[in-house]
Amino acid sequence: xxxxxxxAWLPTLLALLAYGFWSSSDFTIIAAGVAMFLFGMLxxxxxxxAFAGGVLDSILRRSTDRVWKSLLFGVVSTTLVQSSSxxxxxxxxxxxxxxxxxxxxxxxxxxxxxxxxxGAWLIAGFGLKVSISAYAMPLMVFGVVLVFQSSKRWKxxxxxxxxxxxxxxGIDYMxxxxxxxxxxxxxxxxxLPGLTGLLVFTAIGIFATVVMQSSHATLVxxxxxxxxxxxxxENGLALAIGSNVGTTITALLGSISANVDxxxxxxxxxxxxxxxxxxxxxxxxxxxxVVDWLSVLLGxxxxxxxxxxxxxHTLFNLAGxxxxxxxxxxxxxxxxxxxxxxxxxxxQPEYLNxxxxxxxxxxxxxxxxxTIRLYDITVGIIAHGLSxxxxxxxxxxxxxxxxxxxxRIIQEDINEKYALHVKNLYSAIIEFISRAQITANEAQAxxxxxxxxxxxxxxxxxxxxxxxxxxLNTYLRSSNPYIQDEYDKLRALIGRVLREIASVRDSTDExxxxxSFDDAKLLLAESDLVSSGTLDRLIREQHITAQMATSLIxxxxxxxxxxxxxINAAQLIFAENNPALHAAEQSVAxxxxxxxxxxxxxxxx
Amino acid sequence: MKLKKALAKLSAYLSAKQREQLEERDSIKKVxxxxxxxxxxxxxxxxGIDDKAEHKHLQKKLEVVTAQRQKGLQALKELKSAHKTSx
Numbered sequence: 001x002x003x004x005x006x007x008a009w010l011p012t013l014l015a016l017l018a019y020g021f022w023s024s025s026d027f028t029i030i031a032a033g034v035a036m037f038l039f040g041m042l043x044x045x046x047x048x049x050a051f052a053g054g055v056l057d058s059i060l061r062r063s064t065d066r067v068w069k070s071l072l073f074g075v076v077s078t079t080l081v082q083s084s085s086x087x088x089x090x091x092x093x094x095x096x097x098x099x100x101x102x103x104x105x106x107x108x109x110x111x112x113x114x115x116x117x118x119g120a121w122l123i124a125g126f127g128l129k130v131s132i133s134a135y136a137m138p139l140m141v142f143g144v145v146l147v148f149q150s151s152k153r154w155k156x157x158x159x160x161x162x163x164x165x166x167x168x169x170g171i172d173y174m175x176x177x178x179x180x181x182x183x184x185x186x187x188x189x190x191x192l193p194g195l196t197g198l199l200v201f202t203a204i205g206i207f208a209t210v211v212m213q214s215s216h217a218t219l220v221x222x223x224x225x226x227x228x229x230x231x232x233x234e235n236g237l238a239l240a241i242g243s244n245v246g247t248t249i250t251a252l253l254g255s256i257s258a259n260v261d262x263x264x265x266x267x268x269x270x271x272x273x274x275x276x277x278x279x280x281x282x283x284x285x286x287x288x289x290v291v292d293w294l295s296v297l298l299g300x301x302x303x304x305x306x307x308x309x310x311x312x313h314t315l316f317n318l319a320g321x322x323x324x325x326x327x328x329x330x331x332x333x334x335x336x337x338x339x340x341x342x343x344x345x346x347x348q349p350e351y352l353n354x355x356x357x358x359x360x361x362x363x364x365x366x367x368x369x370x371t372i373r374l375y376d377i378t379v380g381i382i383a384h385g386l387s388x389x390x391x392x393x394x395x396x397x398x399x400x401x402x403x404x405x406x407x408r409i410i411q412e413d414i415n416e417k418y419a420l421h422v423k424n425l426y427s428a429i430i431e432f433i434s435r436a437q438i439t440a441n442e443a444q445a446x447x448x449x450x451x452x453x454x455x456x457x458x459x460x461x462x463x464x465x466x467x468x469x470x471x472l473n474t475y476l477r478s479s480n481p482y483i484q485d486e487y488d489k490l491r492a493l494i495g496r497v498l499r500e501i502a503s504v505r506d507s508t509d510e511x512x513x514x515x516s517f518d519d520a521k522l523l524l525a526e527s528d529l530v531s532s533g534t535l536d537r538l539i540r541e542q543h544i545t546a547q548m549a550t551s552l553i554x555x556x557x558x559x560x561x562x563x564x565x566x567i568n569a570a571q572l573i574f575a576e577n578n579p580a581l582h583a584a585e586q587s588v589a590x591x592x593x594x595x596x597x598x599x600x601x602x603x604x605x
Numbered sequence: 606m607k608l609k610k611a612l613a614k615l616s617a618y619l620s621a622k623q624r625e626q627l628e629e630r631d632s633i634k635k636v637x638x639x640x641x642x643x644x645x646x647x648x649x650x651x652x653g654i655d656d657k658a659e660h661k662h663l664q665k666k667l668e669v670v671t672a673q674r675q676k677g678l679q680a681l682k683e684l685k686s687a688h689k690t691s692x
Contacts, residue, residue: 518669584632588677590669598668
């Protein structure tokens with residue numbers, strides 16, 4: 001049912017969008033704005049990823065490792081760029097790229113809410129309004145130029161500028177698209193007294209900010225309406241509360257393309273602004289008194305609603321921070337519990353049952369089954385990474401002909417597959433083992449450790465295939481038959497190793513033991529491209545270029561790594577259960593030197 | 606009294622060691638038996654095969670089994686001599 005729904009979802013969305021484009025030009029502009037905004041978010045994440053582990057990483061970490069630091073970071077950055085929405089979406093992309101922690105992100109968001117109130121002071125004091133959309137075009141041009149640079153850092157910076165450009169442009173397009181609705185907002189028609197008026201104007205404030213994509217623009221609207229006498233001072237305050245809540249829409253929009261932490265942060269933003277808004281509505285009279293009292297102290301005139309509004313804006317956000325700061329940790333815990341990774345996409349453990357954790361033998365069995373599952377998933381990704389279909393890889397047909405027939409490149413995103421199907425499962429296995437080890441004896445702990453090692457080998461094998469994939473996909477399309485042939489040999493080698501492992505695993509024949517993995521090791525030793533002289537011959541006879549040769553040397557290294565790790569993992573996973581027999585098999589298994597000697601003797605013959 | 610206790614401990618230790626060695630020998634013998642069956646099986650298959658690549662593939666497997674058996678036999682020999690000296 002779920003699959004059916006997810007299959008029907010995309011065509012329905014596309015059809016609705018197409019209908020929208022056909023029926024309304026405003027809708028087209030708004031949708032284009034949303035698309036640009038989301039593309040900007042993706043580009044930003046890509047850019048920040050280039051700096052992960054570097055200077056930006058350490059600066060951000062150091063600036064957000066304490067609550068007060070992250071608050072200050074939010075206040076200062078929002079004051080500088082004059083857009084809490086921009087700071088929120090940037091924080092979401094920092095978080096998605098793993099540059100900051102969730103609690104650090106929440107601190108920034110809290111700070112950004114205070115920082116954005118400086119905008120009200122600027123508008124009130126100087127009539128100033130910083131327009132960020134004017135920078136969109138130059139940012140995009142600079143961004144594209146930098147994206148074409150070979151340096152990772154410049155490229156990353158290029159993506160950041162390009163992302164910012166698209167963000168600004170997207171927001172601008174959304175604003176333009178909603179201009180049609182703005183004309184319909186006549187505040188005088190909604191002027192109501194008491195609590196009803198307060199709630200209605202808060203709702204209008206939310207709506208106006210969502211429509212105009214800027215709390216600053218709403219603020220200008222409030223000031224104009226106040227000056228024209230369209231609304232009362234109290235209604236103006238309600239509009240300001242609404243605009244504060246409405247500003248979260250940008251962060252919510254930004255979280256669509258973000259990972260689970262990004263969505264959690266958007267959730268924190270929404271909770272903060274809703275809570276602050278609710279408190280302000282409940283205690284509105286108290287706020288009015290405090291604002292009046294402070295206005296007298298600061299020398300603000302009784303009728304100077306502009307400055308009083310700015311004061312109110314600052315005051316209620318400050319109150320929100322004071323209220324929410326002690327609740328920051330509990331809020332983080334709730335968000336972690338409520339907002340979970342998209343379960344349908346991520347592979348979850350099937351055997352790691354809580355009930356088995358206190359029974360070491362049952363826990364070992366559960367971990368073993370889950371590790372076998374991890375092996376199968378990894379092998380599936382590896383097969384696709386080599387552009388071979390899994391069922392072909394394990395068919396009865398000779399591996400060479402399977403390779404020759406598998407010419408169509410399978411665009412497997414190994415990073416994505418790793419994140420979705422391997423990482424979560426492997427992490428769950430590691431966590432389960434750590435907890436199960438508490439009740440396990442020495443021998444049982446050793447068995448658990450073995451399975452953990454197997455998982456580590458599988459991840460290493462997958463990494464090696466990821467490195468191989470780029471050149472493999474290039475040379476599989478090459479018009480040079482020699483390089484194509486060499487890469488086919490590399491694919492065949494991994495295929496043979498996987499088949500050897502499968503034959504050991506599936507065999508009911510008692511004579512097939514883990515000692516059979518020595519066959520695969522010999523296969524690996526014999527396939528050394530450099531020592532066999534194949535590479536020299538190909539260069540000498542000018543069948544391949546020196547660049548191709550270096551790629552081939554590097555990639556054959558990755559292939560050996562992958563094969564070795566696969567064999568090591570299989571040895572640990574499919575080993576003999578009886579410890580004495582296992583030890584005997586290990587003492588009989590051939591060592592590296594013995595394998596080398598065998599490979600050399602078969603070369604001579 | 607102390608000497609008696611120490612001697613008893615030593616004899617228990619030695620017998621445990623001997624038992625371990627015997628277990629090890631048995632396990633290696635089992636593995637060698639498996640390898641022998643595998644070797645005979647491979648030889649039989651080699652006799653009836655025409656395909657060159659498959660022949661080469663099986664020949665290599667046979668070489669591996671032979672090397673493993675040699676290693677196992679050597680280990681068994683060493684264990685036997687160790688057992689004799691410990692007696």
